[in-house]
Amino acid sequence: MSTLTSPELVDAVRLRLAESGAEPTPARVAAALRAEGRLLGDSAVLGVVAALRSELVxxxxxxxxxxxxxxxxxxxxxxxxxxxxxxxxxxxxxxxxxxxxxxxxxxxxxxxxxxxxxxxxxxxxxxxxxxxxxxxxxxxxxxxxxxxxxxxxxRPRAFRLAELVAAGTLPPGGDGLLRAVLDARLSFLVSGGTGSGKTTLLSALLGLVGRHERVVVAEDSAELRPDHPHVVRLEARPPNQEGAGLVTLRDLVRQALRMRPDRLVVGEVRGPEVAELLAALNTGHEGGCGTVHANAAGDVPARLEALGMTAGLDRAALHSQLAAALALVVHLRRDRSGRRRVTEVHVLERDADGLVRTAPAAVWGDEGFVRAAGWARLARLCERGGSTP
Structure with missing residues (x-):
């Protein structure tokens, strides 16, 4: 900023305009400058106008x-x-x-x-x-x-899966696998770290949901904007300064269940709402989905177990509901160069102790997803829903 439009001068003009409630038009700024005893040329006046507008607009x-x-x-x-x-x-x-x-x-x-x-x-x-x-x-x-x-x-427009393939987020042909998951109405979670692209991917996937289906989204902060004609978006609310008016994500999930959702979506599972989500997915609400923070797909059961404790669910109850509610986990990772990738798709299965663990079904490959040990289970789940991965 030049000496003619120094911060001190801009502050002085700002205060004069604030006293009158006037907009920082060139004429009003020039009048405020004259009141400050400063006579500036047109370019300097416009510089003060630009500086003020950059703060006010x-x-x-x-x-x-x-x-x-x-x-x-x-x-x-x-x-x-x-x-x-x-x-x-x-x-x-x-x-x-x-x-x-x-x-x-x-x-x-x-x-x-x-x-x-x-x-x-x-x-x-x-x-x-x-x-x-x-x-x-x-x-x-x-x-x-x-x-x-x-x-x-x-962004106001959600990415399409083809764009994510072009950007390298999905491997070549990877969109076909995820389309099959959506068509089969399998319930899933998108996992990954902060900034890994979970919301971007989920928005793109929701755009593939059938146009005749009603999608109800509950979020702590509204970020999902799927390209779909029938989306109802609910957003949590913090308490006001008097401590009243709090609306939690758990409240929203409960309300969403009463709004006839064909697809129930929780933008980010991060607390006690995990109990309502799992209960809903176990009572006929197929095809539900959401995101969760996790370092790897294999860590998701442990992450949900920790969240379930905040809702009063013990370990056995959580794993029992989880086994019947979710089919798979789609995991994203952001590498050191900043590139976001879907590195693996895991299916959920129960071990001999009755606890849920994940098994890789497809992992990243430069030429496309590479089939892994859990592929046969994923194929069976998709075929039950009438689709082929």
Missing amino acids: GAGPLEPLLADQSVTDVLVNGPDEVWVDRGGGLERTTVRFADAAAVRRLAQRLAAAAGRRLDDARPWADARLPDGTRLHAVLPPVAVDAPCLSLRVV
């Missing part, structure tokens, strides 16, 4: 990054440290804020737009912006060096 300096269709995440670690992820790992950008206060103002404005409080008494916020972007912000002193801002971009 949209995501400010981050707007061009969010508009880039290849960007999935925007991370602000400080006024001069802005990173993006375009699917190939984190890249540092040339975007800069005037100072830490400018980052704080943007974070607070975005949080307010999402109906969240963000200040010294509540120094963090996790919310969904009106356009669907996922916001997380942390202010000092919790954020030690400067305010931190994380934006997860949700």
Whole structure:
């Protein structure tokens, strides 16, 4: 920022406009500058207008990054440290804020737009912006060096499976296997770490559901946007400042069951709602699905066991329901280069002790999925549903 449009001058103009509630038009900015005893040329006035609008409209300096269709995440670690992820790992950008206060103002404005409080008494916020972007912000002193801002971009259009094959997320021909799973109405979970592409894949898969079916989605934060004509989306809600109004994901799953779903979808299984989901999938709700955090497909039963404990399910009860409710796990991994891949598809089966374990049915191969020990079971499950993997 030039000396003519220094942060101090912009702050002074901002305060004058805030007192009157006026929009930062060129004429009003020029009047505020005259009141400050500064007479600037047209280009300098327009510079102040641009600086103010970048703070008052949209995501400010981050707007061009969010508009880039290849960007999935925007991370602000400080006024001069802005990173993006375009699917190939984190890249540092040339975007800069005037100072830490400018980052704080943007974070607070975005949080307010999402109906969240963000200040010294509540120094963090996790919310969904009106356009669907996922916001997380942390202010000092919790954020030690400067305010931190994380934006997860949700695109208005879901990817198609063919696009995921082209992008290398699925191996060649891998879309055929997943189509067979959907057609057979098998219940499944998409597992993987944070940022591995679970939501992207699940959105694409839901777009393959029959057009005559009703899809009811329950999410902690609404991110799934499947390309389907009959989707009902439910979103959890945190309590207000008085501690009232809390709506949990478990509440939403219970309500979804009363909404005649042909496909029940839980955006992310992360707590006690696992009990309602497993119960639903055991009572005629075929083809249900969701996502879960796990480091490997083989870790999913243990992960669900831990979540079941929060719902009061003991180990035996959880595994008994799990064995009858879910058919398979589709696992994604993000490698060190940032590429997201469906590395394995596992089927679920019970061991001699009655506990559920997973067995690999298909694993990643450069020429397509490679069949593994559990392939015969997966083929039988699909054939029962009238499809061929």
